[in-house]
Amino acid sequence: MNSYKYNPPKVFKKFFNGFIWESAIPEILFTFDDGPDPLTTPRILKELNNYDIKAVFxxxxxxxxxxxxLTREIISEGHSVANHTMNHIKLNRLSTKEIRENILSVNKSLENTFNYKPLYFRPPYGRFTFNLSKILDDFGMRNVMWSLLTYDYKNDINIVKFALNNYLRDNSIIVFHDSKKSADIILDSIRFAVNKINEKGFSIGTPAECLK
Ligand SMILES: [Zn+2]
Known part of the structure; x- marks a missing residue:
């Protein structure tokens, strides 16, 4: 499956209704993909702490x-750590067995090092496969997609603003990145999102509330 423009099409959401596409309640969820990263993750954690936002990484x-x-810090700050594969590979390049092993190896490393059991998975590049639901079911995990891609990794604040101005809803799952690609604009992006949410009278939820 391809990745989508800012908000994936409805027919997709309906067909893959076992996946999470938006928040379960009218509260917005912040998510950060591809980290931890020593340049951006610490700044993001500080900014989220300022706003008292809990996110999914x-x-x-x-x-x-x-x-x-850094991983320990994300957990101790009360955020959720989730699985984005061991090596950021496109799932359609892997066999069912390889997908299973890849996801399990991340889970094991979180369990062994931090005594932490991740509940959520997101496929790199948004490319999921038809066997994914069953695999995640077996691990007691849910696949979390999104309803608002900010394209922050293009490192252009105007694109992020465009995305938020046009696609923010009261139940959006927003994708940002804690990656070097978005380093220059990530803090401004978070601030712009928070201001936009306040301006519209929306609110921000926690991972546990939004991903029920
Ligand atoms: Zn990614």
Whole structure:
């Protein structure tokens, strides 16, 4: 499956209704993909703390291993750490067995190092496969897609503003990145999102509330 423009089409959401596409309640969820990253994750954590926002970090297993203390910090700050594969690979390049092993290896590393059991998964590049629901069911996990892609990784604040101005809803799941690609604009992006949410009278929820 391809990734989509800012908000995936309705027919997709209906067909893959076992996946989570938007918040379960009228509260907005912030998510950050591809970290942890030593340049951006600490800044993001500080900014989220300022606003008292709890987010989901879809972490890459290799980064979890490389930046163990950052991963620990995400968890201790009360955010959710979720699985974004071990090596940020497109799932359609893997066999069912390989997908299973890839996801399990990230779970194991979180369990062994941090005694942490991740509940959520997001496929890199939004490319999911038909066998994914069954695999995640077996692990007691849910696939979390999104309803608002900010394209922050293009490192252009005007694109992020365009996305938020046009696609923000009261139940949006917003995708940002804690990655070097978005380093220049990520804090401004978060601030713009928070201001927009306040301006519209929307509110921000926690992972546990939004992903019921
Ligand atoms: Zn990613």
């Amino acid at each position: 879809f972490c890459v297993g290799e980064n979890i291993k490389e930046y163990e203390s």
